Amino acid sequence: MATAPPSPLALLAAVHPALGGLPYRPLGRFPTRVARLGGLLDTPAAARVDLWVKRDDETGALYGGNKVRKLEFILGEAEARGRSRLCTVGGLGSHHVLATAIYARAAGLAFDAVVAPQPITAHVLETLRAMVAAGARLHPVSSWPAVVPMLAALRARRGSYLVAAGGSSPTGSLGYVAAGLELAAQVAAGDCPAPDLVYAALGSCGTVAGLLVGLRLGGLGARVVAVRVVDAIVCNQGGTLRLARRTARLLRRRGAVVPDITAADLAVEHGFFGGGYGTVTAVAEEAVARAAGGGLLLETTYTGKTAAALRAHAARGQLDGKTVLLLDTFSSVDLAPLLAGARPEGPLPPKIAALLASAR
Numbered sequence: 001m002a003t004a005p006p007s008p009l010a011l012l013a014a015v016h017p018a019l020g021g022l023p024y025r026p027l028g029r030f031p032t033r034v035a036r037l038g039g040l041l042d043t044p045a046a047a048r049v050d051l052w053v054k055r056d057d058e059t060g061a062l063y064g065g066n067k068v069r070k071l072e073f074i075l076g077e078a079e080a081r082g083r084s085r086l087c088t089v090g091g092l093g094s095h096h097v098l099a100t101a102i103y104a105r106a107a108g109l110a111f112d113a114v115v116a117p118q119p120i121t122a123h124v125l126e127t128l129r130a131m132v133a134a135g136a137r138l139h140p141v142s143s144w145p146a147v148v149p150m151l152a153a154l155r156a157r158r159g160s161y162l163v164a165a166g167g168s169s170p171t172g173s174l175g176y177v178a179a180g181l182e183l184a185a186q187v188a189a190g191d192c193p194a195p196d197l198v199y200a201a202l203g204s205c206g207t208v209a210g211l212l213v214g215l216r217l218g219g220l221g222a223r224v225v226a227v228r229v230v231d232a233i234v235c236n237q238g239g240t241l242r243l244a245r246r247t248a249r250l251l252r253r254r255g256a257v258v259p260d261i262t263a264a265d266l267a268v269e270h271g272f273f274g275g276g277y278g279t280v281t282a283v284a285e286e287a288v289a290r291a292a293g294g295g296l297l298l299e300t301t302y303t304g305k306t307a308a309a310l311r312a313h314a315a316r317g318q319l320d321g322k323t324v325l326l327l328d329t330f331s332s333v334d335l336a337p338l339l340a341g342a343r344p345e346g347p348l349p350p351k352i353a354a355l356l357a358s359a360r
Helices: 008-015 017-021 067-080 095-106 122-133 147-155 170-188 206-217 237-253 282-293 303-315 336-341 350-358
Strands: 034-036 050-054 085-091 110-116 137-140 160-162 197-202 223-228 266-269 323-327
Touching (some): 008 017, 067 170, 067 206, 085 095, 095 110, 095 122, 110 147, 122 336, 170 206, 170 237, 197 303, 206 237, 223 303, 237 266, 282 303
Parallel strands (some): 050 323, 085 110, 197 323
Antiparallel strands (some): 034 050
């Protein structure tokens, strides 16, 4: 009989047995695949770079992407604390809000989200429709500063658990500590070569922070190239390193020996942001189209900008002779059944109703 692959919690427990006692709710399907990635790079750059992808678009049956790994530990902690409802914040087209809505409902937890403005695209509207279909109670605000009082009011409700933006807390980042360990196990098994560089989107910082810790725990020396997709005031090297170190402290408190995370482990690429969160850039659109030709579904806010940076670096010769891995954090799960099979619970806020009406 074949042995089941280790879960994220089991990978952490292998580092130190006490980590097996971390609160955890299984949600995903792991390990995610690693595969060679063709089609993304222009020739002759493609011949000079050994390019791979880790398919975290396939983390879950209900919804994929990077949020699933984080939510396994976040929902586990919320339930361990006896909380009955979650609250969080994101943009109108936030994949974090959508993923949290889907998995909160599956866990029987109520869910509220403050949603802030971002450029409206067809993809944003589809994501917004899916949030509503998944049962999220949405609280739109007119600006990001207006998020604070609204979120404080939701957090004050009895039984509430605050999920950090993007799921990016030390608890949420544990999911990507496990992802780094998972990648190390795949390298050891010969599924892929050890990467020199890992490219990942840098939004709320939790994915990259956890990955930095996990790669080092797993004995991999890869440097992470984090492509900034959010304003630099909240998304930068310093903030990412601080979160990585807080995550490492969480592990050390349970007895794990964790290598120090330094600035040399992380390079932040700022040149592909596009001037605003969710702003669609021509290079991101080109990267999305090229990836689709190779069978990989990306989007223009996070993964498309990350792939655009990778393409540009390869074209300049910066990646010559290197093994490079792209972390695909976008969900490839088809939302059509969710959109077709659910209806809003109660009246929608007028702004949300108007946006959804415009998409019909």
